[in-house]
Amino acid sequence: MRALTWHGKHDVRVDTVDDPEILNPRDSIIKITATAICGSDLHLYDGYIPTMKSGDILGHEFMGEVVETGPRSTLQRGQKVVVPFTIACGSCFHCGKHQYSACDNGNPADNQDIGRELYGQPMSGLFGYSHMTGGYAGGQAEYVRVPFSDVGPIVVPNEIEDEKVLFLSDILPTGWMAAENAGIEPGDTVAVWGCGPVGLFAVQSAFLMGAARVIAIDHFPHRLELAKKFGAETVNFEDTKTYEALMEMTGGIGPDAVIDAVGLEAHGFFVDNVIDQIKASTFLGTDRIHSIRQAILACRKGGRVSMPAVYGGFVDKFPLGAFMEKGLTLKTGQTHVQHYMPALLNAIIEGKIDTTFLISHTLPLEQAPEGYKMFHDNQNEVTKVVLKPDLAMAAE
Amino acid sequence: MRHDDAPVTTSKQTHPDRALLAETVTINRPAQELYEFWRNPANLLPVMDNIAAIEVIDDTRSRWTVKAPAGREVRWESHVINDVPGKEITWRSAPGADVANSGRIEFRDAGDRGTVVRAVIAYDPPGGTIGQFIAKLFQREPRIQARRDLRRFKQLMETGEIATSSRTAKQLNEEQT
Numbered sequence: 239m240r241a242l243t244w245h246g247k248h249d250v251r252v253d254t255v256d257d258p259e260i261l262n263p264r265d266s267i268i269k270i271t272a273t274a275i276c277g278s279d280l281h282l283y284d285g286y287i288p289t290m291k292s293g294d295i296l297g298h299e300f301m302g303e304v305v306e307t308g309p310r311s312t313l314q315r316g317q318k319v320v321v322p323f324t325i326a327c328g329s330c331f332h333c334g335k336h337q338y339s340a341c342d343n344g345n346p347a348d349n350q351d352i353g354r355e356l357y358g359q360p361m362s363g364l365f366g367y368s369h370m371t372g373g374y375a376g377g378q379a380e381y382v383r384v385p386f387s388d389v390g391p392i393v394v395p396n397e398i399e400d401e402k403v404l405f406l407s408d409i410l411p412t413g414w415m416a417a418e419n420a421g422i423e424p425g426d427t428v429a430v431w432g433c434g435p436v437g438l439f440a441v442q443s444a445f446l447m448g449a450a451r452v453i454a455i456d457h458f459p460h461r462l463e464l465a466k467k468f469g470a471e472t473v474n475f476e477d478t479k480t481y482e483a484l485m486e487m488t489g490g491i492g493p494d495a496v497i498d499a500v501g502l503e504a505h506g507f508f509v510d511n512v513i514d515q516i517k518a519s520t521f522l523g524t525d526r527i528h529s530i531r532q533a534i535l536a537c538r539k540g541g542r543v544s545m546p547a548v549y550g551g552f553v554d555k556f557p558l559g560a561f562m563e564k565g566l567t568l569k570t571g572q573t574h575v576q577h578y579m580p581a582l583l584n585a586i587i588e589g590k591i592d593t594t595f596l597i598s599h600t601l602p603l604e605q606a607p608e609g610y611k612m613f614h615d616n617q618n619e620v621t622k623v624v625l626k627p628d629l630a631m632a633a634e
Numbered sequence: 635m636r637h638d639d640a641p642v643t644t645s646k647q648t649h650p651d652r653a654l655l656a657e658t659v660t661i662n663r664p665a666q667e668l669y670e671f672w673r674n675p676a677n678l679l680p681v682m683d684n685i686a687a688i689e690v691i692d693d694t695r696s697r698w699t700v701k702a703p704a705g706r707e708v709r710w711e712s713h714v715i716n717d718v719p720g721k722e723i724t725w726r727s728a729p730g731a732d733v734a735n736s737g738r739i740e741f742r743d744a745g746d747r748g749t750v751v752r753a754v755i756a757y758d759p760p761g762g763t764i765g766q767f768i769a770k771l772f773q774r775e776p777r778i779q780a781r782r783d784l785r786r787f788k789q790l791m792e793t794g795e796i797a798t799s800s801r802t803a804k805q806l807n808e809e810q811t
Contacts (some may be wrong), residue, residue, distance in 0.1 A: 256802045262795040295801075310794065327793040331662055331747055346797045347785035351778065363799065373799040383801055386793070 240627070241295045241379035242606040247285035248614075250296065250448065250607050258375065258383035263310035266387035268321060272400035273300035273377045275606075275613050275623045276408060277434045278548050282367070283610050287550060289352060289369040295627075298323035298365040299407040300377025300411055301400060304391075312388040318398075319391035320406045320583075321384055322575030325363035325374060330387030336363065339572035344386065345372045356551075361572065378444035378606055380627045383464045392579045395587075402586055405435070411578035413439020413499075416546035418448050419569035420495035426446040429484055429493035429536060430470070431529040433461035435596055435622055436546050437499035441470045442591060444497075453487060458618040464595065484536045498547045500529035512596035534560050545570035596622040643754065654756050655777045659784040662748035663791045665741040666720045671791065672739055673723060675712070680796060681786045683810065684779060695728075708732040751787070753780055 243253045258267055276299050281287050285361050299322040304313045313319065326333050326341035333341050344363035345353065352370045353360030363385075366376020366487045375382060384391060413436045420428055428444045430437050433456040444452045446466065454465035456475045462472040473483050488630055495496060530545060534557050561568070585591045598621045601609045609623040643656035661668060671677050675688045675696040686707065687699040694714040699707050710731030715726035716738075726736040737755040744750045755776060789796050800806035 256804070258801045259802060259803050261798055261800060261806050264793070325797075327789075327797075329662060329792045330788075331660065334662070343789045343793050343797055346787065346799050347782045348783055349799070351782075354781075363797065372797075375799070375801045385797065540749060 239380040244294045244296055245292045250610050258381050260308045263308045264386050264388050265308040266304055266311045266384050267306035268302040268382050268384055269305045269557050270300050270302040270377055270627055272404050273297050273625050275609055287368050295375040295379050296366045297376030297378030301404050317393050318396050319393055320403050321391045323365050324575050327386050336577040338574040338576045343383045362456050370502055401594045404578050409435040411575045412436045412546050412573040414443045414578055415573050416440040416497050416544050420543035421542045422447040422449050426494040427451040427488050428495045429453045430497045431455045432499035433465045440497050441465050441468050460618045481536050492536050493543040496537045497544045498530045498531040498533050500547050516611045520585035529558055539564045539579050543568045595625050599623045603627040656754045657780045658752045658783050659788050660747050660750050661788045661791050665743050665749040668749050669720045669741045682783045
């Protein structure tokens with residue numbers, strides 16, 4: 239089959255590799271019909287995530303048709319499914335609490351050593367996202383092996399377009415959980431840093447959860463326009479002093495809840511960010527955290543901080559004093575995708591949430607490397623790249 | 635205070651002549667089921683990836699074979715010396731073993747969370763000739779080996795399978811050999 243493989247920083251290629259096979263009783267094989275490049279794939283592309291190996295197949299946002307099932311899979315051939323990016327067993331203590339991204343068993347035993355060393359306890363497996371999270375082949379390919387396929391994939395109606403449901407795999411549940419983690423109360427003002435896909439879904443979700451106002455912060459004009467479409471007020475940090483603006487816009491109180499949807503590669507020419515970049519390049523620190531620092535300072539006293547953004551390592555100058563003195567609450571984590579999928583699928587079918595607005599480019603899988611480059615180089619216009627293995631054939 | 639409440643296996647005081655390690659995992663299954671699985675050594679082959687063969691001799695004796703470097707094999711006979719049904723199993727290698735070892739596995743009821751499984755293993759610490767030999771033999775530190783084996787045991791008992799990120803049967807075979 240053809241698959242997008244990682245070979246190093248800014249080096250991804252479409253290679254021919256062996257087709258996946260059923261290896262465990264609960265496996266299934268999915269023929270990919272649509273897969274997307276995620277903002278967090280750019281962290282891999284930029285070489286920020288350790289434990290990658292040359293030849294790894296990327297991609298953790300994908301869907302397709304069931305073509306083969308193991309004896310204990312509950313899926314049936316021909317079903318249309320969206321696959322969560324978290325690989326969870328459904329039987330351990332954490333899965334029992336619907337904390338799927340903390341599943342004890344999704345990550346192969348030998349791969350769990352790194353997570354234990356780095357984080358104290360290993361997390362679940364993830365598709366296409368380094369060997370620390372299992373080393374599973376991702377879905378930017380023609381076919382993918384899906385373990386625990388009786389628990390993860392959600393069956394969607396055959397007649398629904400892929401574009402409407404594809405983002406159930408990661409970014410829609412991630413944006414929703416971000417808003418849920420913000421503990422929104424009716425009448426709240428919520429500030430969202432980062433109007434990428436997760437930030438934009440967090441904006442929509444925050445309003446659905448009763449926020450009176452959402453303030454969206456970014457520096458890409460097109461992304462801010464999208465946030466505005468969903469009713470957010472916008473702050474462009476290149477033109478505006480963000481903290482001062484937030485204080486004025488909230489009557490000097492600060493936002494009731496803040497959401498950091500930016501993560502470890504924060505943009506912007508700020509003193510702390512430049513120092514972080516120098517430290518990252520010399521491995522004194524690994525993550526650039528300007529946005530979460532600013533979010534904590536802006537958040538109102540006793541407010542809530544939600545952090546869907548991906549961080550991987552250690553940070554410097556985390557405003558722990560502000561965090562403690564103001565009595566803030568922080569909630570974060572990789573998304574418990576399986577927990578949110580059924581309700582969000584219904585919201586899509588009922589027309590309460592729109593996901594298609596996000597897709598700016600659709601490319602054949604063969605052009606995936608170009609997709610990575612354009613997403614990386616032009617984040618203003620390229621909001622989401624969807625890859626379709628069949629597209630090239632259709633164009634012929 | 636001479637002793638706190640922490641397990642002795644987590645003590646900072648080490649004994650130069652004999653190392654003791656323990657690894658603990660909680661498995662979301664009843665203690666009796668886990669005990670019964672472990673009581674039959676033949677079941678443990680897929681869980682312990684450094685063991686080439688486990689041959690059951692009788693109810694308390696089994697013969698273990700480990701693949702060693704340069705195509706060699708190392709064997710020992712293991713005897714169950716204490717058996718508390720549903721609770722714990724203690725074993726010791728018989729005299730004449732290529733590598734002497736002993737250990738105990740405990741199954742403690744943990745209510746809604748299932749069973750706390752604790753493996754305690756005694757071995758010669760690395761540094762001595764025998765210790766180095768063991769480390770080479772097992773290809774990794776015994777503690778890490780035990781931790782991985784317990785994770786596989788947990789996966790098999792909780793999910794019915796052992797997680798693998800291999801994509802093809804060929805990759806899986808290479809991983810297992």
